[in-house]
Amino acid sequence: MRWSLTQLKKFNQESIAVNEKVQFGEITDRKDVTSIEETSVEGEIHVRNRQISVDLTIDTVVNMLDSRTSEDIEVPLHIESKEIFDEEAGEDDELAENVHPVTHTLDLEPVVRELIVVNIPFVITKSDEALTGGKEWSVMTEEELTQEEEDVDPRLAKLKSLLDDSENKEE
Structure with a gap:
């Protein structure tokens, strides 16, 4: 050539x-x-x-x-x-x-x-399986994430109410 x-x-x-x-x-x-x-x-x-x-x-x-x-x-x-x-x-x-x-x-x-x-691709895999988790981690759905955010630790409930009060005062 x-x-x-x-x-x-x-x-x-x-x-x-x-x-x-x-x-x-x-x-x-x-x-x-x-x-x-x-x-x-x-x-x-x-x-x-x-x-x-x-x-x-x-x-x-x-x-x-x-x-x-x-x-x-x-x-x-x-x-x-x-x-x-x-x-x-x-x-x-x-x-x-x-x-x-x-x-x-x-x-x-x-x-x-x-x-x-x-x-040449940097990462290539033949597997079609999506990874769903590993050691000390897992993949979450949107619903699981919002549910986890809504669950408040009882020890932090008073702090959450203070945060809600401060947001209402700003409006």
């Missing part, structure tokens, strides 16, 4: 089809990402005077650890993006997130890698 700008200039005002299969060894240093399967990269390269735009469609499957059970699960990713490579942009220029400076060679691999990494 690498082309020299000289090669691409031959196709000025034309489109070039991209259809590649890429195998990344390690995609990220996150501990919950165990591996990534073969990645399909498809799209078109549109060559214009000083800019090259690339419409990308990336399909892959990332193997991750389930955040609840630590079992290995497959997470399919489908990413669509339009990336722009600008010959006039410098490395230090402040550019939009999908604009990249390019000098001699257009290399899509780092861009594809970055798109995959930012689209």
Whole structure:
């Protein structure tokens, strides 16, 4: 997925089809990402005077650890993006997130890698069960919460009456 700008200039005002299969060894240093399967990269390269735009469609499957059970699960990713490579942009220029400076060679691999990494979910679980509680905590319904708020400790009943009196005086 690498082309020299000289090669691409031959196709000025034309489109070039991209259809590649890429195998990344390690995609990220996150501990919950165990591996990534073969990645399909498809799209078109549109060559214009000083800019090259690339419409990308990336399909892959990332193997991750389930955040609840630590079992290995497959997470399919489908990413669509339009990336722009600008010959006039410098490395230090402040550019939009999908604009990249390019000098001699257009290399899509780092861009594809970055798109995959930012689209990997932070937390993933295969389980559809909602957690209802744990050690020293539980999930409450709205009704249970309002009931608990209405139940006043008898030792605090006099304080509650003082609070009610002060609210009535303010009105």
